Amino acid sequence: MKNITFGISFLFTLFSFAQVSTNKAHDAIVEEFLTNCAQKYHYGFEMSEWQACLDQGLKKDSTVSRLWFKCKKYEVGMQYLNKAVFYNKQEWLPYRGFIKCIFAKTYKDAIVDLEECIKLYGNGYRMDHPYSFYIGICYLQLNEYEKAEKLFDDYVTDIYKNRQQLEHPTAYFYQAIAKYELKKWDEAIAIFDKALKIYPEFSDAKYYKAICLFKLGKSKEEVNTLIGSAKEDAAKGFSINEDNTIYETYPYQKKFIK
Incomplete structure (x- = not known):
């Protein structure tokens, strides 16, 4: 019995070590082919170069789920991510x-x-x-x-309680969006203003604030001026400020038609 227990423990140790090693190997591939290769290129207009880097990484190890997600191949990537969760x-x-x-x-x-x-x-x-x-x-x-x-x-209440945690414009944005969807126009505007105080060029916050002003019957001039400012900021790249917006459009992120 003691030998069986030892054998199982030994196999489990080897298995666990293999998983740790695999994760480190995956991290190295992500760093080489995403961080140091793909991210040298602009995701918007150098997509072929970007994709070539990811393809090289996937040829090296097709089980690296993060590279599949950056390729927008979610169903393929999820099978490997599910295994990672299992282990x-x-x-x-x-x-x-x-x-x-x-x-x-x-x-x-x-x-x-x-x-x-x-x-x-x-x-x-x-x-x-x-x-x-x-x-x-x-x-x-x-x-x-x-x-x-x-x-x-x-979430926002917790930010205020924890003085070491910085106020986050995206947190305020989605808090305001919830108010917006509930037609609490005045509350939404007040919270959009908090986001804009931190991030004055926040085009998405300006756009939805403008809609709230419209719903409250404010003048067309005031509403159109704010939407115009939002479009200008969006054209300069000022939008939801999250790392992954380069890959995916976030919910309620406004895409202006040129």
Whole structure:
């Protein structure tokens, strides 16, 4: 019995080491072919060069899920991410929840993952925001605005309580969007203004604030002036300020027609 126990423990140790080694190998491939290769090129107009870098990385190891997601091949990438979650849930379950929310846009599945993260590990952070922030985005996309409002209100309250945590314009933006969807125009404007105080060129905040002003019956001149300013800022690249907006359009991110 003792030998069997030792054998199982030894195999588990080897298996765990193999998983750690694989993750380190994956990280090295991401650094070589995404960070040091693809990101030398502009994602908007040098897509062939960008894609060539990712393809090289995937030829080296096709199981690197992050490269598939940067290629917008979500279904392919998810099978490898699911394996990563199976082997190391604490590390990869939050990332999978984030991917489902922002990239794959499978919002109900994202909520399941992120709520499990909170239950198991607390309301930790991924990509600068707590898990509850992404659940809030999911609820916005599922038209469950009251649930989204509560989550964003709590998030912003926590920011105020924690003086070491900086106010975040994106947090204010989605809090205001929840108010906007609930037709709380005055509240939404006040919160959009908080986002704009931190990030004055925030085109998306200006656009939705303009709609709120219109709903409140403000003058066409005031509304059109603000929309014009939003278009100018958007043309200069000032939009939702999140790292992954280079790959995916975030919910409520305004794309102006030229």
